[in-house]
Amino acid sequence: MTKRQTTTATPGNEPRRARQVSAEPAMERVPRARGKGGRPGRSRKADFVVIGGGSAGVACARRAASHGASVVLIERDEIGGTCVNRGCVPKKMLSYGATWAAILSGCLSHTGGHEDWRDAIVRVNAEVARLNVAYAQRLLEAGVDIIRGDATVTAPDEVRVGDEVIRAKRILIATGARPKTLDIPGGELASNSDDVFTWQTVPGSIAVIGGGYIGVEQASILSRYGVKVDLLVAGDRLLPHFDAEIAEALAGALEAKGVRLHLNATVNLISQANGALEVCYRPGNKPEQTESLRAQAALVAVGRVSNVDGLGLDALGVKLGDKGGIKVDRQFRSSVRSIHAIGDAIEGLHLTPVATSQGRWLADRLFGRRGERADFDFVPTAVFCEPAIGAVGLTEAQAIEAAGKPERIRTVVKRFVSLENRFGGNGLQSVFKLVLNARTGRVLGVHLMDNAAPEIVQAMAVALRLGVRESHLETTVQLHPTVAEELFG
Numbered sequence: 024m025t026k027r028q029t030t031t032a033t034p035g036n037e038p039r040r041a042r043q044v045s046a047e048p049a050m051e052r053v054p055r056a057r058g059k060g061g062r063p064g065r066s067r068k069a070d071f072v073v074i075g076g077g078s079a080g081v082a083c084a085r086r087a088a089s090h091g092a093s094v095v096l097i098e099r100d101e102i103g104g105t106c107v108n109r110g111c112v113p114k115k116m117l118s119y120g121a122t123w124a125a126i127l128s129g130c131l132s133h134t135g136g137h138e139d140w141r142d143a144i145v146r147v148n149a150e151v152a153r154l155n156v157a158y159a160q161r162l163l164e165a166g167v168d169i170i171r172g173d174a175t176v177t178a179p180d181e182v183r184v185g186d187e188v189i190r191a192k193r194i195l196i197a198t199g200a201r202p203k204t205l206d207i208p209g210g211e212l213a214s215n216s217d218d219v220f221t222w223q224t225v226p227g228s229i230a231v232i233g234g235g236y237i238g239v240e241q242a243s244i245l246s247r248y249g250v251k252v253d254l255l256v257a258g259d260r261l262l263p264h265f266d267a268e269i270a271e272a273l274a275g276a277l278e279a280k281g282v283r284l285h286l287n288a289t290v291n292l293i294s295q296a297n298g299a300l301e302v303c304y305r306p307g308n309k310p311e312q313t314e315s316l317r318a319q320a321a322l323v324a325v326g327r328v329s330n331v332d333g334l335g336l337d338a339l340g341v342k343l344g345d346k347g348g349i350k351v352d353r354q355f356r357s358s359v360r361s362i363h364a365i366g367d368a369i370e371g372l373h374l375t376p377v378a379t380s381q382g383r384w385l386a387d388r389l390f391g392r393r394g395e396r397a398d399f400d401f402v403p404t405a406v407f408c409e410p411a412i413g414a415v416g417l418t419e420a421q422a423i424e425a426a427g428k429p430e431r432i433r434t435v436v437k438r439f440v441s442l443e444n445r446f447g448g449n450g451l452q453s454v455f456k457l458v459l460n461a462r463t464g465r466v467l468g469v470h471l472m473d474n475a476a477p478e479i480v481q482a483m484a485v486a487l488r489l490g491v492r493e494s495h496l497e498t499t500v501q502l503h504p505t506v507a508e509e510l511f512g
């Protein structure tokens with residue numbers, strides 16, 4: 024059981040403020056523990072100081088050490104960062120419970136079709152703890168020195184942790200991001216995505232605010248753990264960065280599974296009344312009116328903000344972008360030459376594989392051979408809801424904008440009930456959409472809604488990079504029976 028879990032409130036009968044965890048800069052200023060070398064009050068030298076032990080920092084530190092650089096990595100919390108501790112890993116594990124429950128609920132209706140949160144979270148925590156140890160172990164084996172504590176950059180070549188000073192020619196900011204808060208009266212009563220993974224039980228009902236990755240994933244997961252979910256979305260659709268047709272299909276699928284969707288709903292007040300929360304919002308069709316709903320808890324998922332406060336970057340002249348992330352050039356150099364930044368600390372795609380690719384490439388560039396840069400034009404991405412969404416390449420709207428005329432773009436859309444859903448007896452449709460160059464047949468985008476979508480889209484990313492055309496798909500022999508075969512023939 025981690026410290027976070029014991030200090031954070033559990034939603035249940037009583038709604039309350041539940042943000043005490045790593046979203047806030049840690050108060051601890053003194054190193055808790057250290058790897059080899061380095062004593063308090065002493066200063067030391069290194070080739071490379073990495074601030075942040077998440078996906079980006081760990082990947083970069085290990086690769087730099089493998090090139091023979093002396094590397095110090097500073098982390099104020101658990102090694103592994105957001106992905107391991109409060110992001111991809113615990114979320115994906117919980118989604119297995121949710122998806123399996125959904126599949127089984129059709130044919131085993133006597134189970135009630137709900138997975139048990141208490142049981143699931145124990146398994147999730149065990150895996151997170153295993154990964155924390157494994158990540159730290161791999162860093163130490165690579166020769167990276169770990170210092171536990173809160174780092175500040177005191178000069179272009181100097182980092183402080185408590186009373187320890189580390190001087191290095193190069194500094195990496197890989198401090199990640201934290202959930203944005205909802206700046207409305209009562210916004211502090213809502214939980215955020217970090218809190219969810221500390222819950223020992225789930226509330227009976229929840230208002231999820233935000234229709235992006237986290238809002239959709241958590242609405243889907245929580246509903247499968249038996250929570251009554253209202254999903255409030257400020258815009259007129261879910262998943263604004265995904266293809267509109269897929270987002271619409273998902274909205275229907277979520278509603279069919281019992282999630283109550285409120286589009287064009289701008290939440291403006293949260294208050295506590297009679298042991299529950301009252302969430303007030305302005306409906307888009309009647310903006311002069313306020314409507315409200317009651318729930319035992321609220322979850323805010325309205326984006327994330329880079330962790331740059333308190334690092335001392337301002338004083339050094341490190342420039343930030345419009346969204347508050349560190350501004351970097353193509354080599355991930357900030358406006359101060361010795362300071363680099365990657366991952367969620369900069370602006371751009373905030374995904375684990377993007378962060379690790381940036382880290383490894385940067386370490387190669389600084390300390391080893393010049394590595395080949397990952398192709399960030401075709402980044403596959405998935406939303407681990409039920410049914411899952413997978414996408415790579417351009418949406419139809421993006422393709423039309425890039426082509427200049429709608430007639431230059433063609434789409435192929437297939438709707439079908441998978442064998443899995445037939446077995447489950449739920450009749451839910453899967454949707455597969457290809458976005459094509461109308462003249463050449465080149466595949467510009469692949470957008471899928473099905474539980475197999477994330478696995479298929481990973482392979483399709485390679486095909487898109489290699490310039491796959493519709494004719495290649497048509498002449499590739501299918502693998503039967505799969506859902507992937509719907510893309511071919």
Ligand SMILES: Cc1cc2nc3c(=O)[nH]c(=O)nc-3n(C[C@H](O)[C@H](O)[C@H](O)COP(=O)(O)OP(=O)(O)OC[C@H]3O[C@@H](n4cnc5c(N)ncnc54)[C@H](O)[C@@H]3O)c2cc1C
Nearest residue numbers: 075077078079104105106110174198199366367373374375
């Ligand atoms: C709920 C959720 C689900 C997600 N699911 C997915 C998914 O399925 N797939 C996917 O690709 N991406 C997913 N993401 C995004 C992914 O987790 C992030 O893009 C990724 O973790 C970013 O890595 P990072 O190293 O840049 O930052 P982080 O992993 O956040 O690491 C930064 C580290 O820096 C430390 N730190 C910060 N400031 C200091 C300081 N001053 N001194 C010392 N240490 C400091 C922090 O404690 C933290 O450990 C998810 C994110 C969330 C929130």
Ligand SMILES: NC(=O)c1ccc[n+]([C@@H]2O[C@H](COP(=O)([O-])OP(=O)(O)OC[C@H]3O[C@@H](n4cnc5c(N)ncnc54)[C@H](O)[C@@H]3O)[C@@H](O)[C@H]2O)c1
Nearest residue numbers: 233234235236237238257324325326327373374405406407
């Ligand atoms: N499966 C994955 O890969 C995965 C999963 C979770 C998170 N992530 C990463 O974490 C990031 C953050 O996730 P997120 O869901 O918080 O952000 P997001 O950017 O995906 O979505 C935020 C949503 O909140 C809405 N919004 C903004 N302000 C609002 C307000 N005041 N009221 C109501 N709605 C508002 C936005 O319109 C948007 O739809 C993602 O962009 C992604 O990079 C990835």
